Amino acid sequence: MKFVTVLLAAVLLLAGMGVSQAAVRIADDRGGQIGTYVTKFQRLRSSGESVIIDGLCASACTIVLGAVPHDKICVTSRATLGFHAAYDFGTNGRTITNREATMMLNSMYPRRVRRWIAARGGLTPQMIFLRGKQLQAMYQPCYSMRYDRQDPESSRSAPFSRN
Numbered sequence: 001m002k003f004v005t006v007l008l009a010a011v012l013l014l015a016g017m018g019v020s021q022a023a024v025r026i027a028d029d030r031g032g033q034i035g036t037y038v039t040k041f042q043r044l045r046s047s048g049e050s051v052i053i054d055g056l057c058a059s060a061c062t063i064v065l066g067a068v069p070h071d072k073i074c075v076t077s078r079a080t081l082g083f084h085a086a087y088d089f090g091t092n093g094r095t096i097t098n099r100e101a102t103m104m105l106n107s108m109y110p111r112r113v114r115r116w117i118a119a120r121g122g123l124t125p126q127m128i129f130l131r132g133k134q135l136q137a138m139y140q141p142c143y144s145m146r147y148d149r150q151d152p153e154s155s156r157s158a159p160f161s162r163n
Helices: 002-017 034-048 061-068 097-108 111-118 133-135
Strands: 023-026 052-053 055-057 072-073 079-082 087-089 095-097 128-131
Touching: 002 128, 034 097, 055 061, 061 079, 072 079, 111 128, 128 133
Parallel strands: 023 052, 052 072, 055 079
Antiparallel strands: 079 128, 087 095
C-alpha cells in the first residue's frame, strides 16, 4: 500500500511538471547581428516558450518584441530596452547608418513601440531607452508568468529560481 501511495504521488508530481510554462530569461544582452537575432527569436517563437526581460535588452535583442507574441513576453522592474539605428562598419572601423536595415528593424516592432520610438525622434545612432512605468504599461509584469530556464546566450547573471 505504501508503494502504491508513493507511486501515485510520483505520477501526480510528474504530471504537474508538464503544466508549468518554460521561459527564456533575457538580461545583459547588448545585441549583435540582426540576422542572427531574427533566426534566434523565430526559433523561440516556434517553441512556444515565454520570454522574461529582466535587465538590458538592447540593439538587435529588441527584435524579440516583434518576433515573439506579446502575450508571451513579460518584463521585470529591471527590464530596459535600448534602441538605435542599424549600422555597418565603414573604412577605419567607423560606423555608418544603414537606412534600409534601420527601416526593416523599425518595421519589426509592435505599433505601440514604434510610436514610442517616433516620439523620441526615431531610430538614430544615439541609443534611447524604454524602461520603468512606460515599459510596464506596454508589457505584462513577470510575476504573472512562470519560468523555468535561462538563455545562456543572452544572460550572464546567475540562474534564477522558479516562481
